[in-house]
Each structure stands twice: as C-alpha cells, then as structure tokens.
Amino acid sequence: MYFWISTMWKNDFLSWDPQQFCNMSHITVPLSHLWLPDLYFYEQVVEDLSPWMRYANLTHEGMITAVKPTRLTSTCVLDFYYFPFDIQKCSISLVSSMHLENSMVLKTLKNSSEIHEESMKYFVDNGEWHLLEVLVEEKKLHGYSWLIYSVVMQRQSSLYVLALILPSLSLLVLDLLCHYIPKLYIEKINFKVTVLLGLSVLLLMLNDFLPASSDDAPIIVIFLIGTMTSITAGILENIFVMYAGGKILEPDKTSTGTYPLYQGLFLKSSSKEVQLEEEEQVLEDGVVSMLERICRDMHLVRQQIQSLQGMENLGRRREELQEKIDKLVFYSHLVLVTAFYTTVVFKWKW
Structure with missing residues (x-):
C-alpha cells in the first residue's frame, strides 16, 4: 500500500505572539531541527526507507505538521x-x-x-x-x-463467475439433460465422459485462479468437486442400468414352465443344435419319408419362431426394466444434486 502519513503534535517551546512578529501565524522550518515522533507499523515486513518531507509547518501555537509518504509491505x-x-x-x-x-x-x-x-x-x-x-x-x-x-x-467476483462457475453449471446441465437421450446408453456414457474431461480442464484453470491459502477448502473447490462427482455418478448410473437390463436372459423353459430372470448376460439359442441332431438322425436311419421330413422341418421352424418370440419378449422386458431403473436413479440423483447446490449457494450467501 502507498499512502501519506500526516502527523501533528504540539511543542510548547516553539510558540509566539503573532502581533509581535508582523502577524505571522505560521512558518516553515527544516524538519531536521525538530523532534520527530518514533512511529512504526506493527505489521510491516519490509523496512520502510521512505524519508520524511524536508520541511514542516509550524504555527504560532506550537503545532507542528510533518508529512511522510510511505510505501508499506505488510502482513495480513x-x-x-x-x-x-x-x-x-x-x-x-x-x-x-x-x-x-x-x-x-x-x-x-x-x-x-x-x-x-x-x-x-x-x-x-x-x-x-x-x-x-x-x-x-x-x-x-x-x-x-x-x-x-x-x-x-x-x-x-465477475471474472471467476464467468470463467469457472457458469461453465461448470453449464456442463452439469448438459449432463442432466443427457438423461433424455432415448435409450442409447453407450452414447450417453460417451457424452458424459466428454463432459467430465471438460470439467477437468476447468479444475486445471482453478489452480491458476485460486490463491494458496487456508486450512479449510474454499467453497468453490467443494462446488467443483461436487460437480465432478455428480457427473461421475451419472456415468456409473448408466453402467448400472445397462447391467441390470442385461441380466434378463432368454426365456429357457424349466420343469415348471416358468422363465427364470437374472441368470446371465448373453442369449442362448438351441435351434442349431436341434437341427444338427435331426440331420445326424436322418443320416443314421437312412431313408426317411418325405412326410416325416416335412414334419421335422415344421418342428424346427416352430422352435425358431418360439426362439424369436422369446428374444422379442426378452428385449421388451429388458427395455421396461431399464426404463424403470433409469427413472428411479435419475430422479434420486436430481434430488441429491439439488440439495447439494442449494447448500453451496446458502454457504456462499451467508
């Protein structure tokens, strides 16, 4: 800081009657002839080498005014x-x-x-x-x-709001709006990863903006970490939805006639195995009548149709389950994000 120290004190030994000295009420005298108060700044860390002004103003009442320009480097x-x-x-x-x-x-x-x-x-x-x-x-x-x-x-704060806070909020809004991309979870994950990389660049910028400081983490650090955590949680949510939907298998019949759920990730088809067994049986038996062959072909066609219907039902049930889980997870995520940012705003405000 740069400022002027203007000091004033009274010296009872330097007073006079103006009427006896041509009505002179004040004069200018060299400061080196006068007593100076020994003043210093308690917080200064660099020695002040600025000199006092060479002359002081002296009034007939003995009031002395001296001025010193000062450039202060202090602790705070x-x-x-x-x-x-x-x-x-x-x-x-x-x-x-x-x-x-x-x-x-x-x-x-x-x-x-x-x-x-x-x-x-x-x-x-x-x-x-x-x-x-x-x-x-x-x-x-x-x-x-x-x-x-x-x-x-x-x-x-306008620079920091424009350079850090608003871009972070924009990335967060994009991450939340990504929920409405229709049923393309792979594209959602790719988009969220791109948003996460953009936020990482903002965090690198924060190292240049944020002063080296205090023991407690500033609110803006908590704000950006919360934003990154929210986007990362969105990626994990999409992976979970894909995993939960993929756990529904092809409906292989059991002895009770029901179709078990959550038995594996990949579909199984037995139509080719049945066809191979039938062909081997034809070769072993020799000549088979045309009617029997047609019946067997019809049986294979029926099995293939049933397999396709099962796959269609499987896909429909997978989509229904994914949609339910996705909505539940998204709205839970939205409530947590709203609560987090409401808390951050109130902390910044108060």
Whole structure:
C-alpha cells in the first residue's frame, strides 16, 4: 500500500505572539531541527526507507505538521473460504517504539467516514478489489498507545463467475439433460465422459485462479468437486442400468414352465443344435419319408419362431426394466444434486 502519513503534535517551546512578529501565524522550518515522533507499523515486513518531507509547518501555537509518504509491505491473515465472494479485512497498526502511553498518546484527526471518503479519492483499483470502508480505532495495548486502521475490501467476483462457475453449471446441465437421450446408453456414457474431461480442464484453470491459502477448502473447490462427482455418478448410473437390463436372459423353459430372470448376460439359442441332431438322425436311419421330413422341418421352424418370440419378449422386458431403473436413479440423483447446490449457494450467501 502507498499512502501519506500526516502527523501533528504540539511543542510548547516553539510558540509566539503573532502581533509581535508582523502577524505571522505560521512558518516553515527544516524538519531536521525538530523532534520527530518514533512511529512504526506493527505489521510491516519490509523496512520502510521512505524519508520524511524536508520541511514542516509550524504555527504560532506550537503545532507542528510533518508529512511522510510511505510505501508499506505488510502482513495480513486472509480467509479464502468464501472465494471468490470473499471480503477481506486487513489492519495497519501505528505505534511508538519507545514512548509509553504516559509519554505519548496517538489520536486521529478524522473519523472513519472522513478517512474512507478521502481514501476513495486516491484509491487505485486494479480490477480485482473494491474498497468498502476504512475504519480507525484508538487503543491502549501493552502500555502503549495504538492507532489501528482497518481496510475492508471485497473481491470483484465477475471474472471467476464467468470463467469457472457458469461453465461448470453449464456442463452439469448438459449432463442432466443427457438423461433424455432415448435409450442409447453407450452414447450417453460417451457424452458424459466428454463432459467430465471438460470439467477437468476447468479444475486445471482453478489452480491458476485460486490463491494458496487456508486450512479449510474454499467453497468453490467443494462446488467443483461436487460437480465432478455428480457427473461421475451419472456415468456409473448408466453402467448400472445397462447391467441390470442385461441380466434378463432368454426365456429357457424349466420343469415348471416358468422363465427364470437374472441368470446371465448373453442369449442362448438351441435351434442349431436341434437341427444338427435331426440331420445326424436322418443320416443314421437312412431313408426317411418325405412326410416325416416335412414334419421335422415344421418342428424346427416352430422352435425358431418360439426362439424369436422369446428374444422379442426378452428385449421388451429388458427395455421396461431399464426404463424403470433409469427413472428411479435419475430422479434420486436430481434430488441429491439439488440439495447439494442449494447448500453451496446458502454457504456462499451467508
């Protein structure tokens, strides 16, 4: 930070009567001839080498005004939990290094509103921070007199909203709308993987945007991790739906005449085996009458038709089961996603 220190104190040994000196009420004197208060900033980490202005203003009442331009590099504990909607408050403490409270008391000439109004005239905005207010407080700590200036600044969040949050939400919306792609689970999975890769690029961008900070993970990190988890869960849901639908098998008859479910993934057809057995039997028996051959062919045709009907019923039952499971899983997923993002929004807001 760059600012001006304007100090004023009274020296009772440098007062005069203006009427005795041609009505001169103030003069300018070299600062090197005067006593200077030993002031320093408690939070500074780099030695301040800026000199005082060479001359000071002296009034007939003994009031001395001296000015020092200062470029301060200080420490400040920042909390990035609400990044990029965070508000930071940094304090600058002005204190004497050797004079106790009973020797020198520091006071401010202007209140907080006046200091803030004057600071806004000279505040240079770099596009990332907005100055909210400047507070001043007079304190007595450890036997010394302190002046504590608190600078409250708010981060400009528009860049981060446009570059990180809105693209992430767009990818999430695309992932949810992928549910309405009709019954093409392989294409759904391919599309969701592409969306997941796009979100991974945003996470790489976050490393450049997010300041190295605090012990607790910022909300934006939780937001992006939750988005990635949601998309990954959508991929797993589609795989589960495909697996559950594929567990319905071809209806092989059992002794009870029922068709068992969930016995394997692939269809089985016995028509070719029956045909081979019939042909072998024809070769072994020799000559078979034309009528018997026609009957056997009709029997094979009937078996093939039954097999095709079974496959059709199997596909219909698989689609019905997949559709039911898909709806149940999707709406459960939608409720969880809504609850998660509602919680994140309330955390950012409050």
